[in-house]
Amino acid sequence: MTHKDRPHRNFYGRLKGKALKQSQKTYLDEDLAALSPGAVNWEDNPERVPLDLAQLFGGREVWLEIGFGGGEHMVHQAAANPEVGIIGAEPYINGVAMLLGKIRRAGVENLAVHPGDARDLMDVLPEASIARAFLLYPDPWPKKRHHRRRFVTPEHLEPLHRAMAPGAVLRVATDIPDYVRQTLEEVPRAGFTWMAERPEDWRAPWDDWLSTRYEQKALREGRVPHYLTFRRV
Numbered sequence: 339m340t341h342k343d344r345p346h347r348n349f350y351g352r353l354k355g356k357a358l359k360q361s362q363k364t365y366l367d368e369d370l371a372a373l374s375p376g377a378v379n380w381e382d383n384p385e386r387v388p389l390d391l392a393q394l395f396g397g398r399e400v401w402l403e404i405g406f407g408g409g410e411h412m413v414h415q416a417a418a419n420p421e422v423g424i425i426g427a428e429p430y431i432n433g434v435a436m437l438l439g440k441i442r443r444a445g446v447e448n449l450a451v452h453p454g455d456a457r458d459l460m461d462v463l464p465e466a467s468i469a470r471a472f473l474l475y476p477d478p479w480p481k482k483r484h485h486r487r488r489f490v491t492p493e494h495l496e497p498l499h500r501a502m503a504p505g506a507v508l509r510v511a512t513d514i515p516d517y518v519r520q521t522l523e524e525v526p527r528a529g530f531t532w533m534a535e536r537p538e539d540w541r542a543p544w545d546d547w548l549s550t551r552y553e554q555k556a557l558r559e560g561r562v563p564h565y566l567t568f569r570r571v
Contacts, residue, residue, distance in 0.1 A: 358431075362435035362436070363435070365435055366431075366434070370434070373441075373450055374450065374451070375391075375450035375451075376390065377462070378452050378454065378458050378462055388462055388463065388464040388465075389463060391423070391463075391464060391467055395450075398421060398422055398423040398448065399421070399422050400422070400467055400468055400469060401424045401470040401472070402424070402426075402427075402459075402463075402468045402471045402472070402501070403415075403425070403427070403472040404427055404472065404476070404489065404498075405427065405428055405456065405473070405489075406428045406474075407433050407474070407475070407550060408436040408437065408551060409433065409434075409436055409440050410548060411474060411548050412424060413440045413444050413446055415546070415548075416446040416448050416449050417446050419448075420446075424449050424450070425450045425459065426449065426451055426452070427456035428452075428453065429454050429455055434453045437451065460494075460497040460498060461497065465501065467501060467503065468501050469502075469507075470507045471498060471507070471509070472508075472509050474550065475556075476488065476517070478512070478514040478516075478517050485516075485520065488517065490517070490524045492527075492528060499529045499570060502570040503570065505569060505570060506569070508530055508568040508570065509567055510565075510568070511553070511565050513562060514561075525566075525568050529571055530571065531568060531569045531571050532566065532567070534566070539567070540567075544565060547565070
């Protein structure tokens with residue numbers, strides 16, 4: 339489903355928060371363009387020509403983070419896996435600015451950043467090109483009438499499935515019980531197998547996990563994180 343024919347339903351909330359610091363404005367002005375994965379937005383690529391990931395990352399395996407928040411997990415994974423290229427999509431400009439600051443401080447060079455809707459990015463990812471994808475604490479849209487806005491719906495999962503390689507891993511982290519329910523219903527229907535064999539497989543974080551600011555807040559407020567792992571079939 340492409341930009342033209344998909345429903346106009348965002349799976350994310352606000353695009354901008356409080357005023358950016360001057361340093362963050364500098365990051366956006368000086369660093370963002372050089373980290374572009376290529377022509378993603380509809381106006382720049384109306385024919386939806388696939389991105390050249392081999393040119394972008396020099397033949398590395400490619401991972402995708404959908405909604406990277408403040409970017410701490412994305413930078414952590416990039417530093418720990420220099421042999422991998424990671425693309426992140428995030429429409430919240432404050433989060434993008436935070437990520438750019440973290441990239442500068444960490445000195446990682448195996449990242450690409452799309453400051454916008456992940457659906458536009460998935461439109462132009464080559465088929466079966468993504469080896470691992472992360473959906474970490476997505477917007478929960480708690481009201482029942484908004485559940486169709488969640489990422490874990492066919493509208494979003496079908497293009498993700500197309501972009502992921504057979505056997506690729508999808509990780510989903512959430513502290514919202516009803517989001518867990520919907521994830522376990524919808525993701526297998528979209529062509530993924532849930533990999534859990536015992537309770538510890540969804541109760542304990544992944545071995546290479548970096549707890550995010552959002553997760554720390556959830557823990558302080560008594561919410562229980564779930565770590566769901568799926569394989570693309």
